[in-house]
Structure formats: structure tokens, C-alpha cells
Amino acid sequence: KTVAFNPVYIHSSVGLGKSHLLNSIAWAAGASDPSLKIIYLTADHFMYHFITAVQRQSALAFKEWLRGIDLLLIDDLQFLQGKSATEFGHTLSVLITGAKQIVVAGDAPPRDLEMLDERVRSRLSGGLVVPITRFDLELRRAIVNRRTEIAATRFPGVSFPTAVIDYIAYSVTSHGRDLDGAVNRLVAANQLTNEAITVPLAEKTLADLIRKRETPRVRIDDILKIVSRHFKIPRTDILSSRRSRDVVRPRQIAMYLAKSxxxxxxxxxxxxxxxxxxxxVLHSVRKVEQLMRDDGELCQEIELLKRMLSD
DNA sequence: CTGGTTTATCCACATGCCT
DNA sequence: AGGCATGTGGATAAACCAG
Incomplete structure (x- = not known):
């Protein structure tokens, strides 16, 4: 057998079947060679084990244990956050270097995983990166259409106006399972209350399936880049401990932008x-807010930065 | 340069909000 | 009951700023 790509990184939004895929990989690998040692963990479990190992002073044993694993699957990497993330990053890169097969899944491309340091990120990008894309609108419409036809044969009174089909296909953007669920729920509501299936009814019934418009993700990396360019000071100055005004102001503004x-x-x-x-950070945010209150010019400057960042 | 002032920063701790 | 986020109050030392 050959190790073709290592690490493998799978990313997709929630609900598209990442975990399912990971489990299938684990199962298939186990079926093809039962002697393989395969571990599936979510990132927070992984971190939990790691931290308790450190507390019990058995970090070395933990690393030994990891080395004995042939296939390691780590799910939900995006939940990895906080102060121990950097330590985790270390372990991860040790593991990757250890040449065993690693499969990692998260809800963002590797370069967006801000809690990991640059080396680990590029490590992940260097392997095989598999994005799982959402169904596109046309496919979703087709699925909903099919589902409604099936429902209509089973419940003769039920009919879905095109507007409702469009609404579902447009609004419910997660997995196919949810599209099914949406149709089923509308049918159920219709059967129970005799209320005609309309867009308003769909809005009411499906509220929890419709993910609120995700705020376009702004990365702190981008904020740093834009701010340092705009104020013509190197990014390292923003991160440094220097406190001269010409670097403190931009730094505070950047922190304010990060917060908002x-x-x-x-x-x-x-x-x-x-x-x-x-x-x-809190002080910076408040400081900038106060500065903005009594300086309209600065206010506009910051608005400009905001617009540059959220396009 | 010097002495005084401002304030960016960190710390210890409190509070509230979720599990 | 414990983790995590937001806040408060206080101390300190790095910049700033007349003189």
C-alpha cells in the first residue's frame, strides 16, 4: 500500500457530511486491513487527551501512543481555539512529520485557521486539500422538485407552488437531508392544519433550517495587511511592543476593526x-470609539477601512 | 536633558452566561 | 461547578512634552 497524500485536509461547511465521510474512510481502511490501528477523534477530544497528558506529566507517553497509530482522523478542527491551540499545532506538526497517515477535517480552508500558526497552516495546505462544495442552486431546486413530486403522489391534496420550491431551494443551503426535511415538514404542516402551502408558511415552518446569512468572514490577517498598508507601517510593528503614537494608533484601530x-x-x-x-484590546476598542466620537475625519477613515475589508 | 503627565499594557479579580 | 467572555480597578513603565 502507498501513502499518496499526507496530510489530507477536508473542508466544507457544517452539515455536508464531513464526519460521515471521515467515518467511512476509517471503516474502509479498517476493512481492507484489520491490523491497522485507526483512531478517530474530534479536535476537542484530541485536545482534551493532550492536555490531561500534559497535566499528568505523561506527554511523552502520549506522543509515543500517537506514533503507534497508522491512520489518525481528526474532525471539527475549527473548534480548536484558545490558548492551547498553539501547543496543539506543535503536536500536529510532529505528527505530520511522523509520516503516518493523517486526515483532518474542518469548516474552512487551511489558510483561514487563524488559531494555528503559519507553519502548521502551510503544512496542511501542502497536503491534499479536498473542498466539499455545497449543492448549487439548480441542483437544490431539482432535489426539492423531485421531493415535492413524490409527496404529491402520496398525498393527493398537496401541491407546491413554484414560488415555494424556489424559496426552499434558495434558503435551505445545507445538506440534501435538510431539503428533504423541509419538504416533509411543509407536507406535515399542511396535513395537520389544512393551511395552504405558501411562502409565508414556509418561512414560519422552516425558520430553524435557514441559516442566517453568514457574515462575510473577515480575517484578522487581512485587517493587519490593510491597516499596515494604509498607515504605511510594517505589520511587525503592529505586533511588536513598541508604543510610539504612530504605531499605537494604527494598532488600536486594527484591534477595533477586529472586534467589530x-x-x-x-x-x-x-x-x-x-x-x-x-x-x-478592550481599552483599544473604547479608545477608538471615543476618538471617533470627536473626530469626524478619523470616523470616515475607519469607515473606509471597513469597506475595504468587507467586500 | 529633566521632571512631570499621559496612557498602553498587564494583572488580579468580579460577574454573567453557557453547559 | 467550571470554562469562557466581558468588565473593573489598580499598578507600572514606556512614550510624550514642556521648560
Whole structure:
């Protein structure tokens, strides 16, 4: 047998069957060679084991144990966050170097995994990266159409207006299973209440299936890049501990942007700004807000930066 | 340069919100 | 009951700024 690609990184949004795929891989590998040692873990489980191992001073034993594994599958990498992520990154790169087969899955491409350091990220990008894309609109429409036809033969009174089919196909963007679920639920609602199937009914019944418009992801990397270019100061200065005004202002503005444009927490942002304390970030945010209150020009400048970042 | 002021930063801790 | 996020109050030392 050959190790063709290592590591393999699978990414897709939630609900498209990543975990299912990972489990299938594990099962198929086990079926083809029962002697293989295969471990499937979610990232937080992995981290839990790792941390308890460190606490029990048995980190070495833990690493030995890992080395004995032939196929390691780690799921939900995006849940890996916080202060131990960097330590985890270390272990991960040791593992990858260890030449055993690794399969990792997460909900973003490797370069967006900000909690991992650059070396690990490029490590992951260097392997095989498999994106699983959503069904596109036409395919979703076709699936819904098919489902409604089946429903119509089973429940003669049921009919789906085209507008409702479009609505479902447009709004429910996750896995095919959810598209089925949407149709079933509408049929059920219709059977129970005799209410005609309309777009408003669909809106009401399917509220929880419709993922709210995901705020376009802004990465802190991008904020750093844009801010450092705009103020003509090197990115390393922003991350450094220098405190001269010409570097502090941009730094604070960047932190403010990170807080308002991403959903990262204060400690998380602090960590990415050269390991600063979360209260420093808080102070920066407030400072910038105050500066904006009594300086319209700065206000516009920051609005400009915001627009540049969220296109 | 010097002495005083401002403030970016960190720390210890409190509170509230989810599990 | 414990982790995580947001906040408060205080201390300190790095910049800043007259004189």
C-alpha cells in the first residue's frame, strides 16, 4: 500500500457530511486491513487527551501512543481555539512529520485557521486539500422538485407552488437531508392544519433550517495587511511592543476593526496582536470609539477601512 | 536633558452566561 | 461547578512634552 497524500485536509461547511465521510474512510481502511490501528477523534477530544497528558506529566507517553497509530482522523478542527491551540499545532506538526497517515477535517480552508500558526497552516495546505462544495442552486431546486413530486403522489391534496420550491431551494443551503426535511415538514404542516402551502408558511415552518446569512468572514490577517498598508507601517510593528503614537494608533484601530468586523473574542484578538492582554484590546476598542466620537475625519477613515475589508 | 503627565499594557479579580 | 467572555480597578513603565 502507498501513502499518496499526507496530510489530507477536508473542508466544507457544517452539515455536508464531513464526519460521515471521515467515518467511512476509517471503516474502509479498517476493512481492507484489520491490523491497522485507526483512531478517530474530534479536535476537542484530541485536545482534551493532550492536555490531561500534559497535566499528568505523561506527554511523552502520549506522543509515543500517537506514533503507534497508522491512520489518525481528526474532525471539527475549527473548534480548536484558545490558548492551547498553539501547543496543539506543535503536536500536529510532529505528527505530520511522523509520516503516518493523517486526515483532518474542518469548516474552512487551511489558510483561514487563524488559531494555528503559519507553519502548521502551510503544512496542511501542502497536503491534499479536498473542498466539499455545497449543492448549487439548480441542483437544490431539482432535489426539492423531485421531493415535492413524490409527496404529491402520496398525498393527493398537496401541491407546491413554484414560488415555494424556489424559496426552499434558495434558503435551505445545507445538506440534501435538510431539503428533504423541509419538504416533509411543509407536507406535515399542511396535513395537520389544512393551511395552504405558501411562502409565508414556509418561512414560519422552516425558520430553524435557514441559516442566517453568514457574515462575510473577515480575517484578522487581512485587517493587519490593510491597516499596515494604509498607515504605511510594517505589520511587525503592529505586533511588536513598541508604543510610539504612530504605531499605537494604527494598532488600536486594527484591534477595533477586529472586534467589530469579526466575532473573535477579546482574548483571541489580543493573542493575535502579539499576545496582548484582553483588557488591552478592550481599552483599544473604547479608545477608538471615543476618538471617533470627536473626530469626524478619523470616523470616515475607519469607515473606509471597513469597506475595504468587507467586500 | 529633566521632571512631570499621559496612557498602553498587564494583572488580579468580579460577574454573567453557557453547559 | 467550571470554562469562557466581558468588565473593573489598580499598578507600572514606556512614550510624550514642556521648560
Amino acid at each position: 468586523l469579526t466575532s473573535r473574542s477579546l482574548p483571541e484578538i489580543g493573542r493575535q496582536f502579539g499576545g496582548r492582554d484582553h483588557t488591552t
